Amino acid sequence: MIVFRDPGEVPVDFGPSAVAIGKFDGVHAGHRAVIERLKIQAAASGSRAVAVTFDRNPLAVLRPDRCPENVVTVERKLELLGELELDATLILTFDAELAARSAEDFVDDILVAALKVSTVLVGEDFRFGRGGAGTPALLAEMGPSRGFSVEIVDDVYLPGSDRRVSSTWIRELLMSGDVSAAADVLGRHPDVRGEVVHGLKRGRELGFPTANLSTITDAFVPADGVYAGWLVDHDTGIRHQAAISVGTNPTFDDVLVRQVEAHVIDETGLDLYGHDVTVEFVERLRGMVAFEGIEKLKLQMADDVIDARRVLGTEA
Numbered sequence: 192m193i194v195f196r197d198p199g200e201v202p203v204d205f206g207p208s209a210v211a212i213g214k215f216d217g218v219h220a221g222h223r224a225v226i227e228r229l230k231i232q233a234a235a236s237g238s239r240a241v242a243v244t245f246d247r248n249p250l251a252v253l254r255p256d257r258c259p260e261n262v263v264t265v266e267r268k269l270e271l272l273g274e275l276e277l278d279a280t281l282i283l284t285f286d287a288e289l290a291a292r293s294a295e296d297f298v299d300d301i302l303v304a305a306l307k308v309s310t311v312l313v314g315e316d317f318r319f320g321r322g323g324a325g326t327p328a329l330l331a332e333m334g335p336s337r338g339f340s341v342e343i344v345d346d347v348y349l350p351g352s353d354r355r356v357s358s359t360w361i362r363e364l365l366m367s368g369d370v371s372a373a374a375d376v377l378g379r380h381p382d383v384r385g386e387v388v389h390g391l392k393r394g395r396e397l398g399f400p401t402a403n404l405s406t407i408t409d410a411f412v413p414a415d416g417v418y419a420g421w422l423v424d425h426d427t428g429i430r431h432q433a434a435i436s437v438g439t440n441p442t443f444d445d446v447l448v449r450q451v452e453a454h455v456i457d458e459t460g461l462d463l464y465g466h467d468v469t470v471e472f473v474e475r476l477r478g479m480v481a482f483e484g485i486e487k488l489k490l491q492m493a494d495d496v497i498d499a500r501r502v503l504g505t506e507a
Contacts, residue, residue, distance in 0.1 A: 192273040195281045196246075198305035205279075206307025209233035211344075212243045212317065214358070217262035218271035220378040221347035221356035226275045228344060229312050238309045239278040243301070244268070245285040252290050262358050262365075264409045267384065281306065294320025298333055308339045315343055349375055361411075368414035370472040380420070380471040383407045383451055387463040399492050401436065401452035402463045404470065412451060413437055413472055415479040419499035422453045423469040432456040434492075434499040435470055438479040454492075456500055474502045 233240035250258035302308040319325035346355035364373040385404035415438035433453040482488040
């Protein structure tokens with residue numbers, strides 16, 4: 192997938208394009224349905240399949256006090272979109288200048304001039320342009336004179352659910368630690384990525400060495416607790432079973448910021464320092480609690496490993 196970070200980077204002979212526009216935060220099951228529809232439209236019209244998205248939530252500029260945390264980082268969003276076999280993604284810098292651009296200019300300068308759009312796919316509640324004046328109705332009004340059609344994409348619902356798939360729902364599930372339900376909405380396990388760094392090495396002293404991730408920024412980390420999951424080592428390509436801890440280690444009360452650390456199950460002498468890894472959360476095993484003494488903590492950690500092995504063995 193080609194990534195354009197400015198409309199000026201799009202070659203003059205790139206189009207025509209079928210375009211889906213949205214925040215695509217999390218690239219969840221609803222977004223995936225839109226992209227599948229986009230690819231069908233692109234194939235039918237002989238166009239390129241292109242996603243248009245933003246480098247941040249527009250609320251970060253328009254209403255910072257109301258802006259939620261991102262579900263995934265921008266780079267992870269691009270990676271996930273790339274996995275869906277799009278031809279390109281145009282990621283726009285959402286700053287004061289873009290926020291002030293009129294809806295008509297957005298269509299003419301970005302969709303028509305740069306991408307030579309043939310079809311636009313948007314959700315019913317999509318808004319764009321200065322003051323949110325741009326609507327699906329405006330797109331439909333402008334389309335005929337500019338040579339593109341508009342398709343309104345219906346909301347996506349999980350089987351048996353009356354709530355539409357959304358990033359808001361995913362955040363709520365992650366805040367409660369329900370990573371298995373979040374996986375249903377996302378269409379994949381929730382995950383975070385970082386570099387393995389040196390910690391206090393307390394897990395090693397307790398007999399359960401852990402890979403500590405560098406501070407996670409711009410991505411939603413699940414609620415404090417212990418999880419069964421996977422550690423994916425991008426340096427080696429190996430996917431390890433893991434028992435994962437999220438929190439500040441209340442038993443010792445000397446960790447000042449939330450940490451994500453993963454104990455790789457049934458591996459000894461594994462050196463992951465400096466490795467680029469992704470931690471995937473499969474199921475929450477328990478909440479984070481303070482134990483009265485190290486021995487009780489060690490017994491619980493042993494039970495956590497047994498529970499994680501059970502969960503992951505069932506998944507495999």
